[in-house]
Ligand SMILES: CC(=O)SCCNC(=O)CCNC(=O)[C@H](O)C(C)(C)COP(=O)(O)OP(=O)(O)OC[C@H]1O[C@@H](n2cnc3c(N)ncnc32)[C@H](O)[C@@H]1OP(=O)(O)O
C-alpha cells in the first residue's frame with residue numbers, strides 16, 4: 001500500500017490545478033454516463049475567458065454541463081455526445097452539443113482507431129484500493145480504451161461511487177494515471193424509480209408469454225423493458241440469466257425475487273454481466289461489491305458474437321417509430337436526435353444468432369403530441385428520421401396489440417403483420433398506403 005500511496009500523493013492535485021492542463025483547441029473526453037467528470041467540468045467552466053474551441057466528448061452526461069452553462073455561444077466549449085440521453089438531450093440540437101453516431105459495441109475500437117485521440121481524459125472513479133487500483137464503478141464501457149489513447153489521464157475520485165467487481169477493464173492502476181483529484185463528495189446522480197403504465201404492461205405481457213425458465217435477458221432503456229423486468233419478478237419463471245449493457249432497477253427486482261441464478265448461461269455462468277448501470281440509489285447499493293455481478297468493457301457485453309454464444313438469449317428494446325418495411329427508428333424524431341443507436345442493434349443482431357434466441361423491439365402503437373394522436377407504425381419513417389435497426393435485422397416487433405414477425409417475411413407479409421398490431425384507428429389508412437407502395441396483396445386478411 002505504501003508505495004502506491006506515495007505515488008498517489010505525488011499525483012494528487014486540486015481540481016483547479018487539474019483543469020489547468022486543458023489548452024485551447026484540445027479534445028477533452030469525460031468518463032461516460034455516471035462517470036462523467038462533473039467537478040472537473042465546473043472548474044474548467046471558470047477558465048472560459050482564457051480558452052477557445054475546447055471540444056468535450058461524453059455519453060449521456062447526466063450532470064449539469066457547467067461549461068455549456070458558462071458559454072451558451074459554443075465558442076469556448078463545444079460538446080459532442082456518443083448518446084444523447086440525460087442532460088445531453090437538454091443541450092442537443094443546439095450549437096453547444098453535437099451527436100456522434102456509433103454502435104456501442106464499437107466504442108472502444110473507435111476510440112482506439114477512428115476518433116481524434118483525446119488530449120485529456122477525465123473519469124470518475126472510486127478511491128484507490130490497497131493494490132493501487134481505482135474502480136470505474138458504474139461504467140466500464142470504453143474507459144480503458146480512453147486511457148490507452150489519451151495524452152493526459154486524470155481521475156476524479158469520488159468516495160460515493162459504488163465499487164463494481166469485474167469482469168474485465170472495470171478498473172485502472174495508479175501507474176496508468178497522470179493526475180488524481182478528490183471530488184467534493186458529490187453523490188452519484190440517481191434516477192427516480194419508474195412505474196410502468198397500462199400500455200407498457202400490455203406490451204410486456206405479450207413478451208412474458210414468450211419467456212421460459214433458463215433464458216438470458218437483456219433489457220434496453222425505456223418504459224417497456226422496465227415493465228418486462230417488473231413482471232418477470234412477479235412471475236413463476238426461474239433460473240434466468242442476465243447479460244446486458246445497462247444494469248437497471250428491474251434486475252434488482254428480479255434478483256430479489258429469486259428469479260436469477262445464471263445457472264443455464266453458456267458463458268459467465270452464475271454472473272449477471274453488464275457494462276454500465278443507471279437507476280435508483282437502491283440499485284447502486286445492490287451492485288456495490290456484489291460478487292454476483294460482473295462489469296465488463298462494452299466491446300465484450302455488446303459484441304453480437306459474444307451474445308450469440310448464450311443460448312435462449314432474449315433481447316427487449318424500445319423504439320420511437322417504425323415503417324411498414326420493418327425499419328426501426330429508436331433515436332430521432334425526424335432530424336431531431338433524441339437518443340442514440342446505443343447497443344440496440346448489437347443486441348438485435350446478437351439475440352437473433354443465439355440458439356433459441358429472440359429479439360423484441362417494442363413500441364406503444366400511438367404517440368400523442370400536443371393533443372394529436374398519431375400511429376408509431378408508419379408507411380415510411382418520418383422524413384429525416386434515423387434508421388436504428390435496418391429492416392434486414394429486425395426480428396419481432398411488439399405493441400399493445402400483439403407481436404409481429406418480421407424476419408423471413410416478404411414485404412406484404414411484413415406490412416400485414418405490422419398493420420395487425422397497429423392501433424385499429426390507423427389500420428385502414430395504413431392499408432391504403434401499403435397498396436400505394438405495392439406492398440399489399442388484395443387477398444391479405446385483416447386482423
Ligand atoms: C441499455 C441497454 O441495454 S440499452 C440498449 C438499447 N439502446 C437503445 O435502445 C437506445 C435507443 N432507445 C431509446 O433511447 C429509448 O428506448 C426510447 C427513446 C426509444 C424509448 O425510451 P422511453 O423512455 O420509453 O421513451 P419516451 O416514451 O419517454 O420517449 C422519449 C421522448 O421522445 C418522445 N417521443 C417518443 N416517440 C415519439 C414519436 N413517435 N413522435 C414524437 N415524439 C416521440 C416522447 O414524447 C418523449 O419526449 P419527452 O422526453 O419530451 O417527454
Ligand SMILES: CCCC(=O)O
Pocket residue numbers: 059060083104221245340341342343344
Ligand atoms: C450509452 C448508450 C445507452 C444505450 O444503449 O441506450
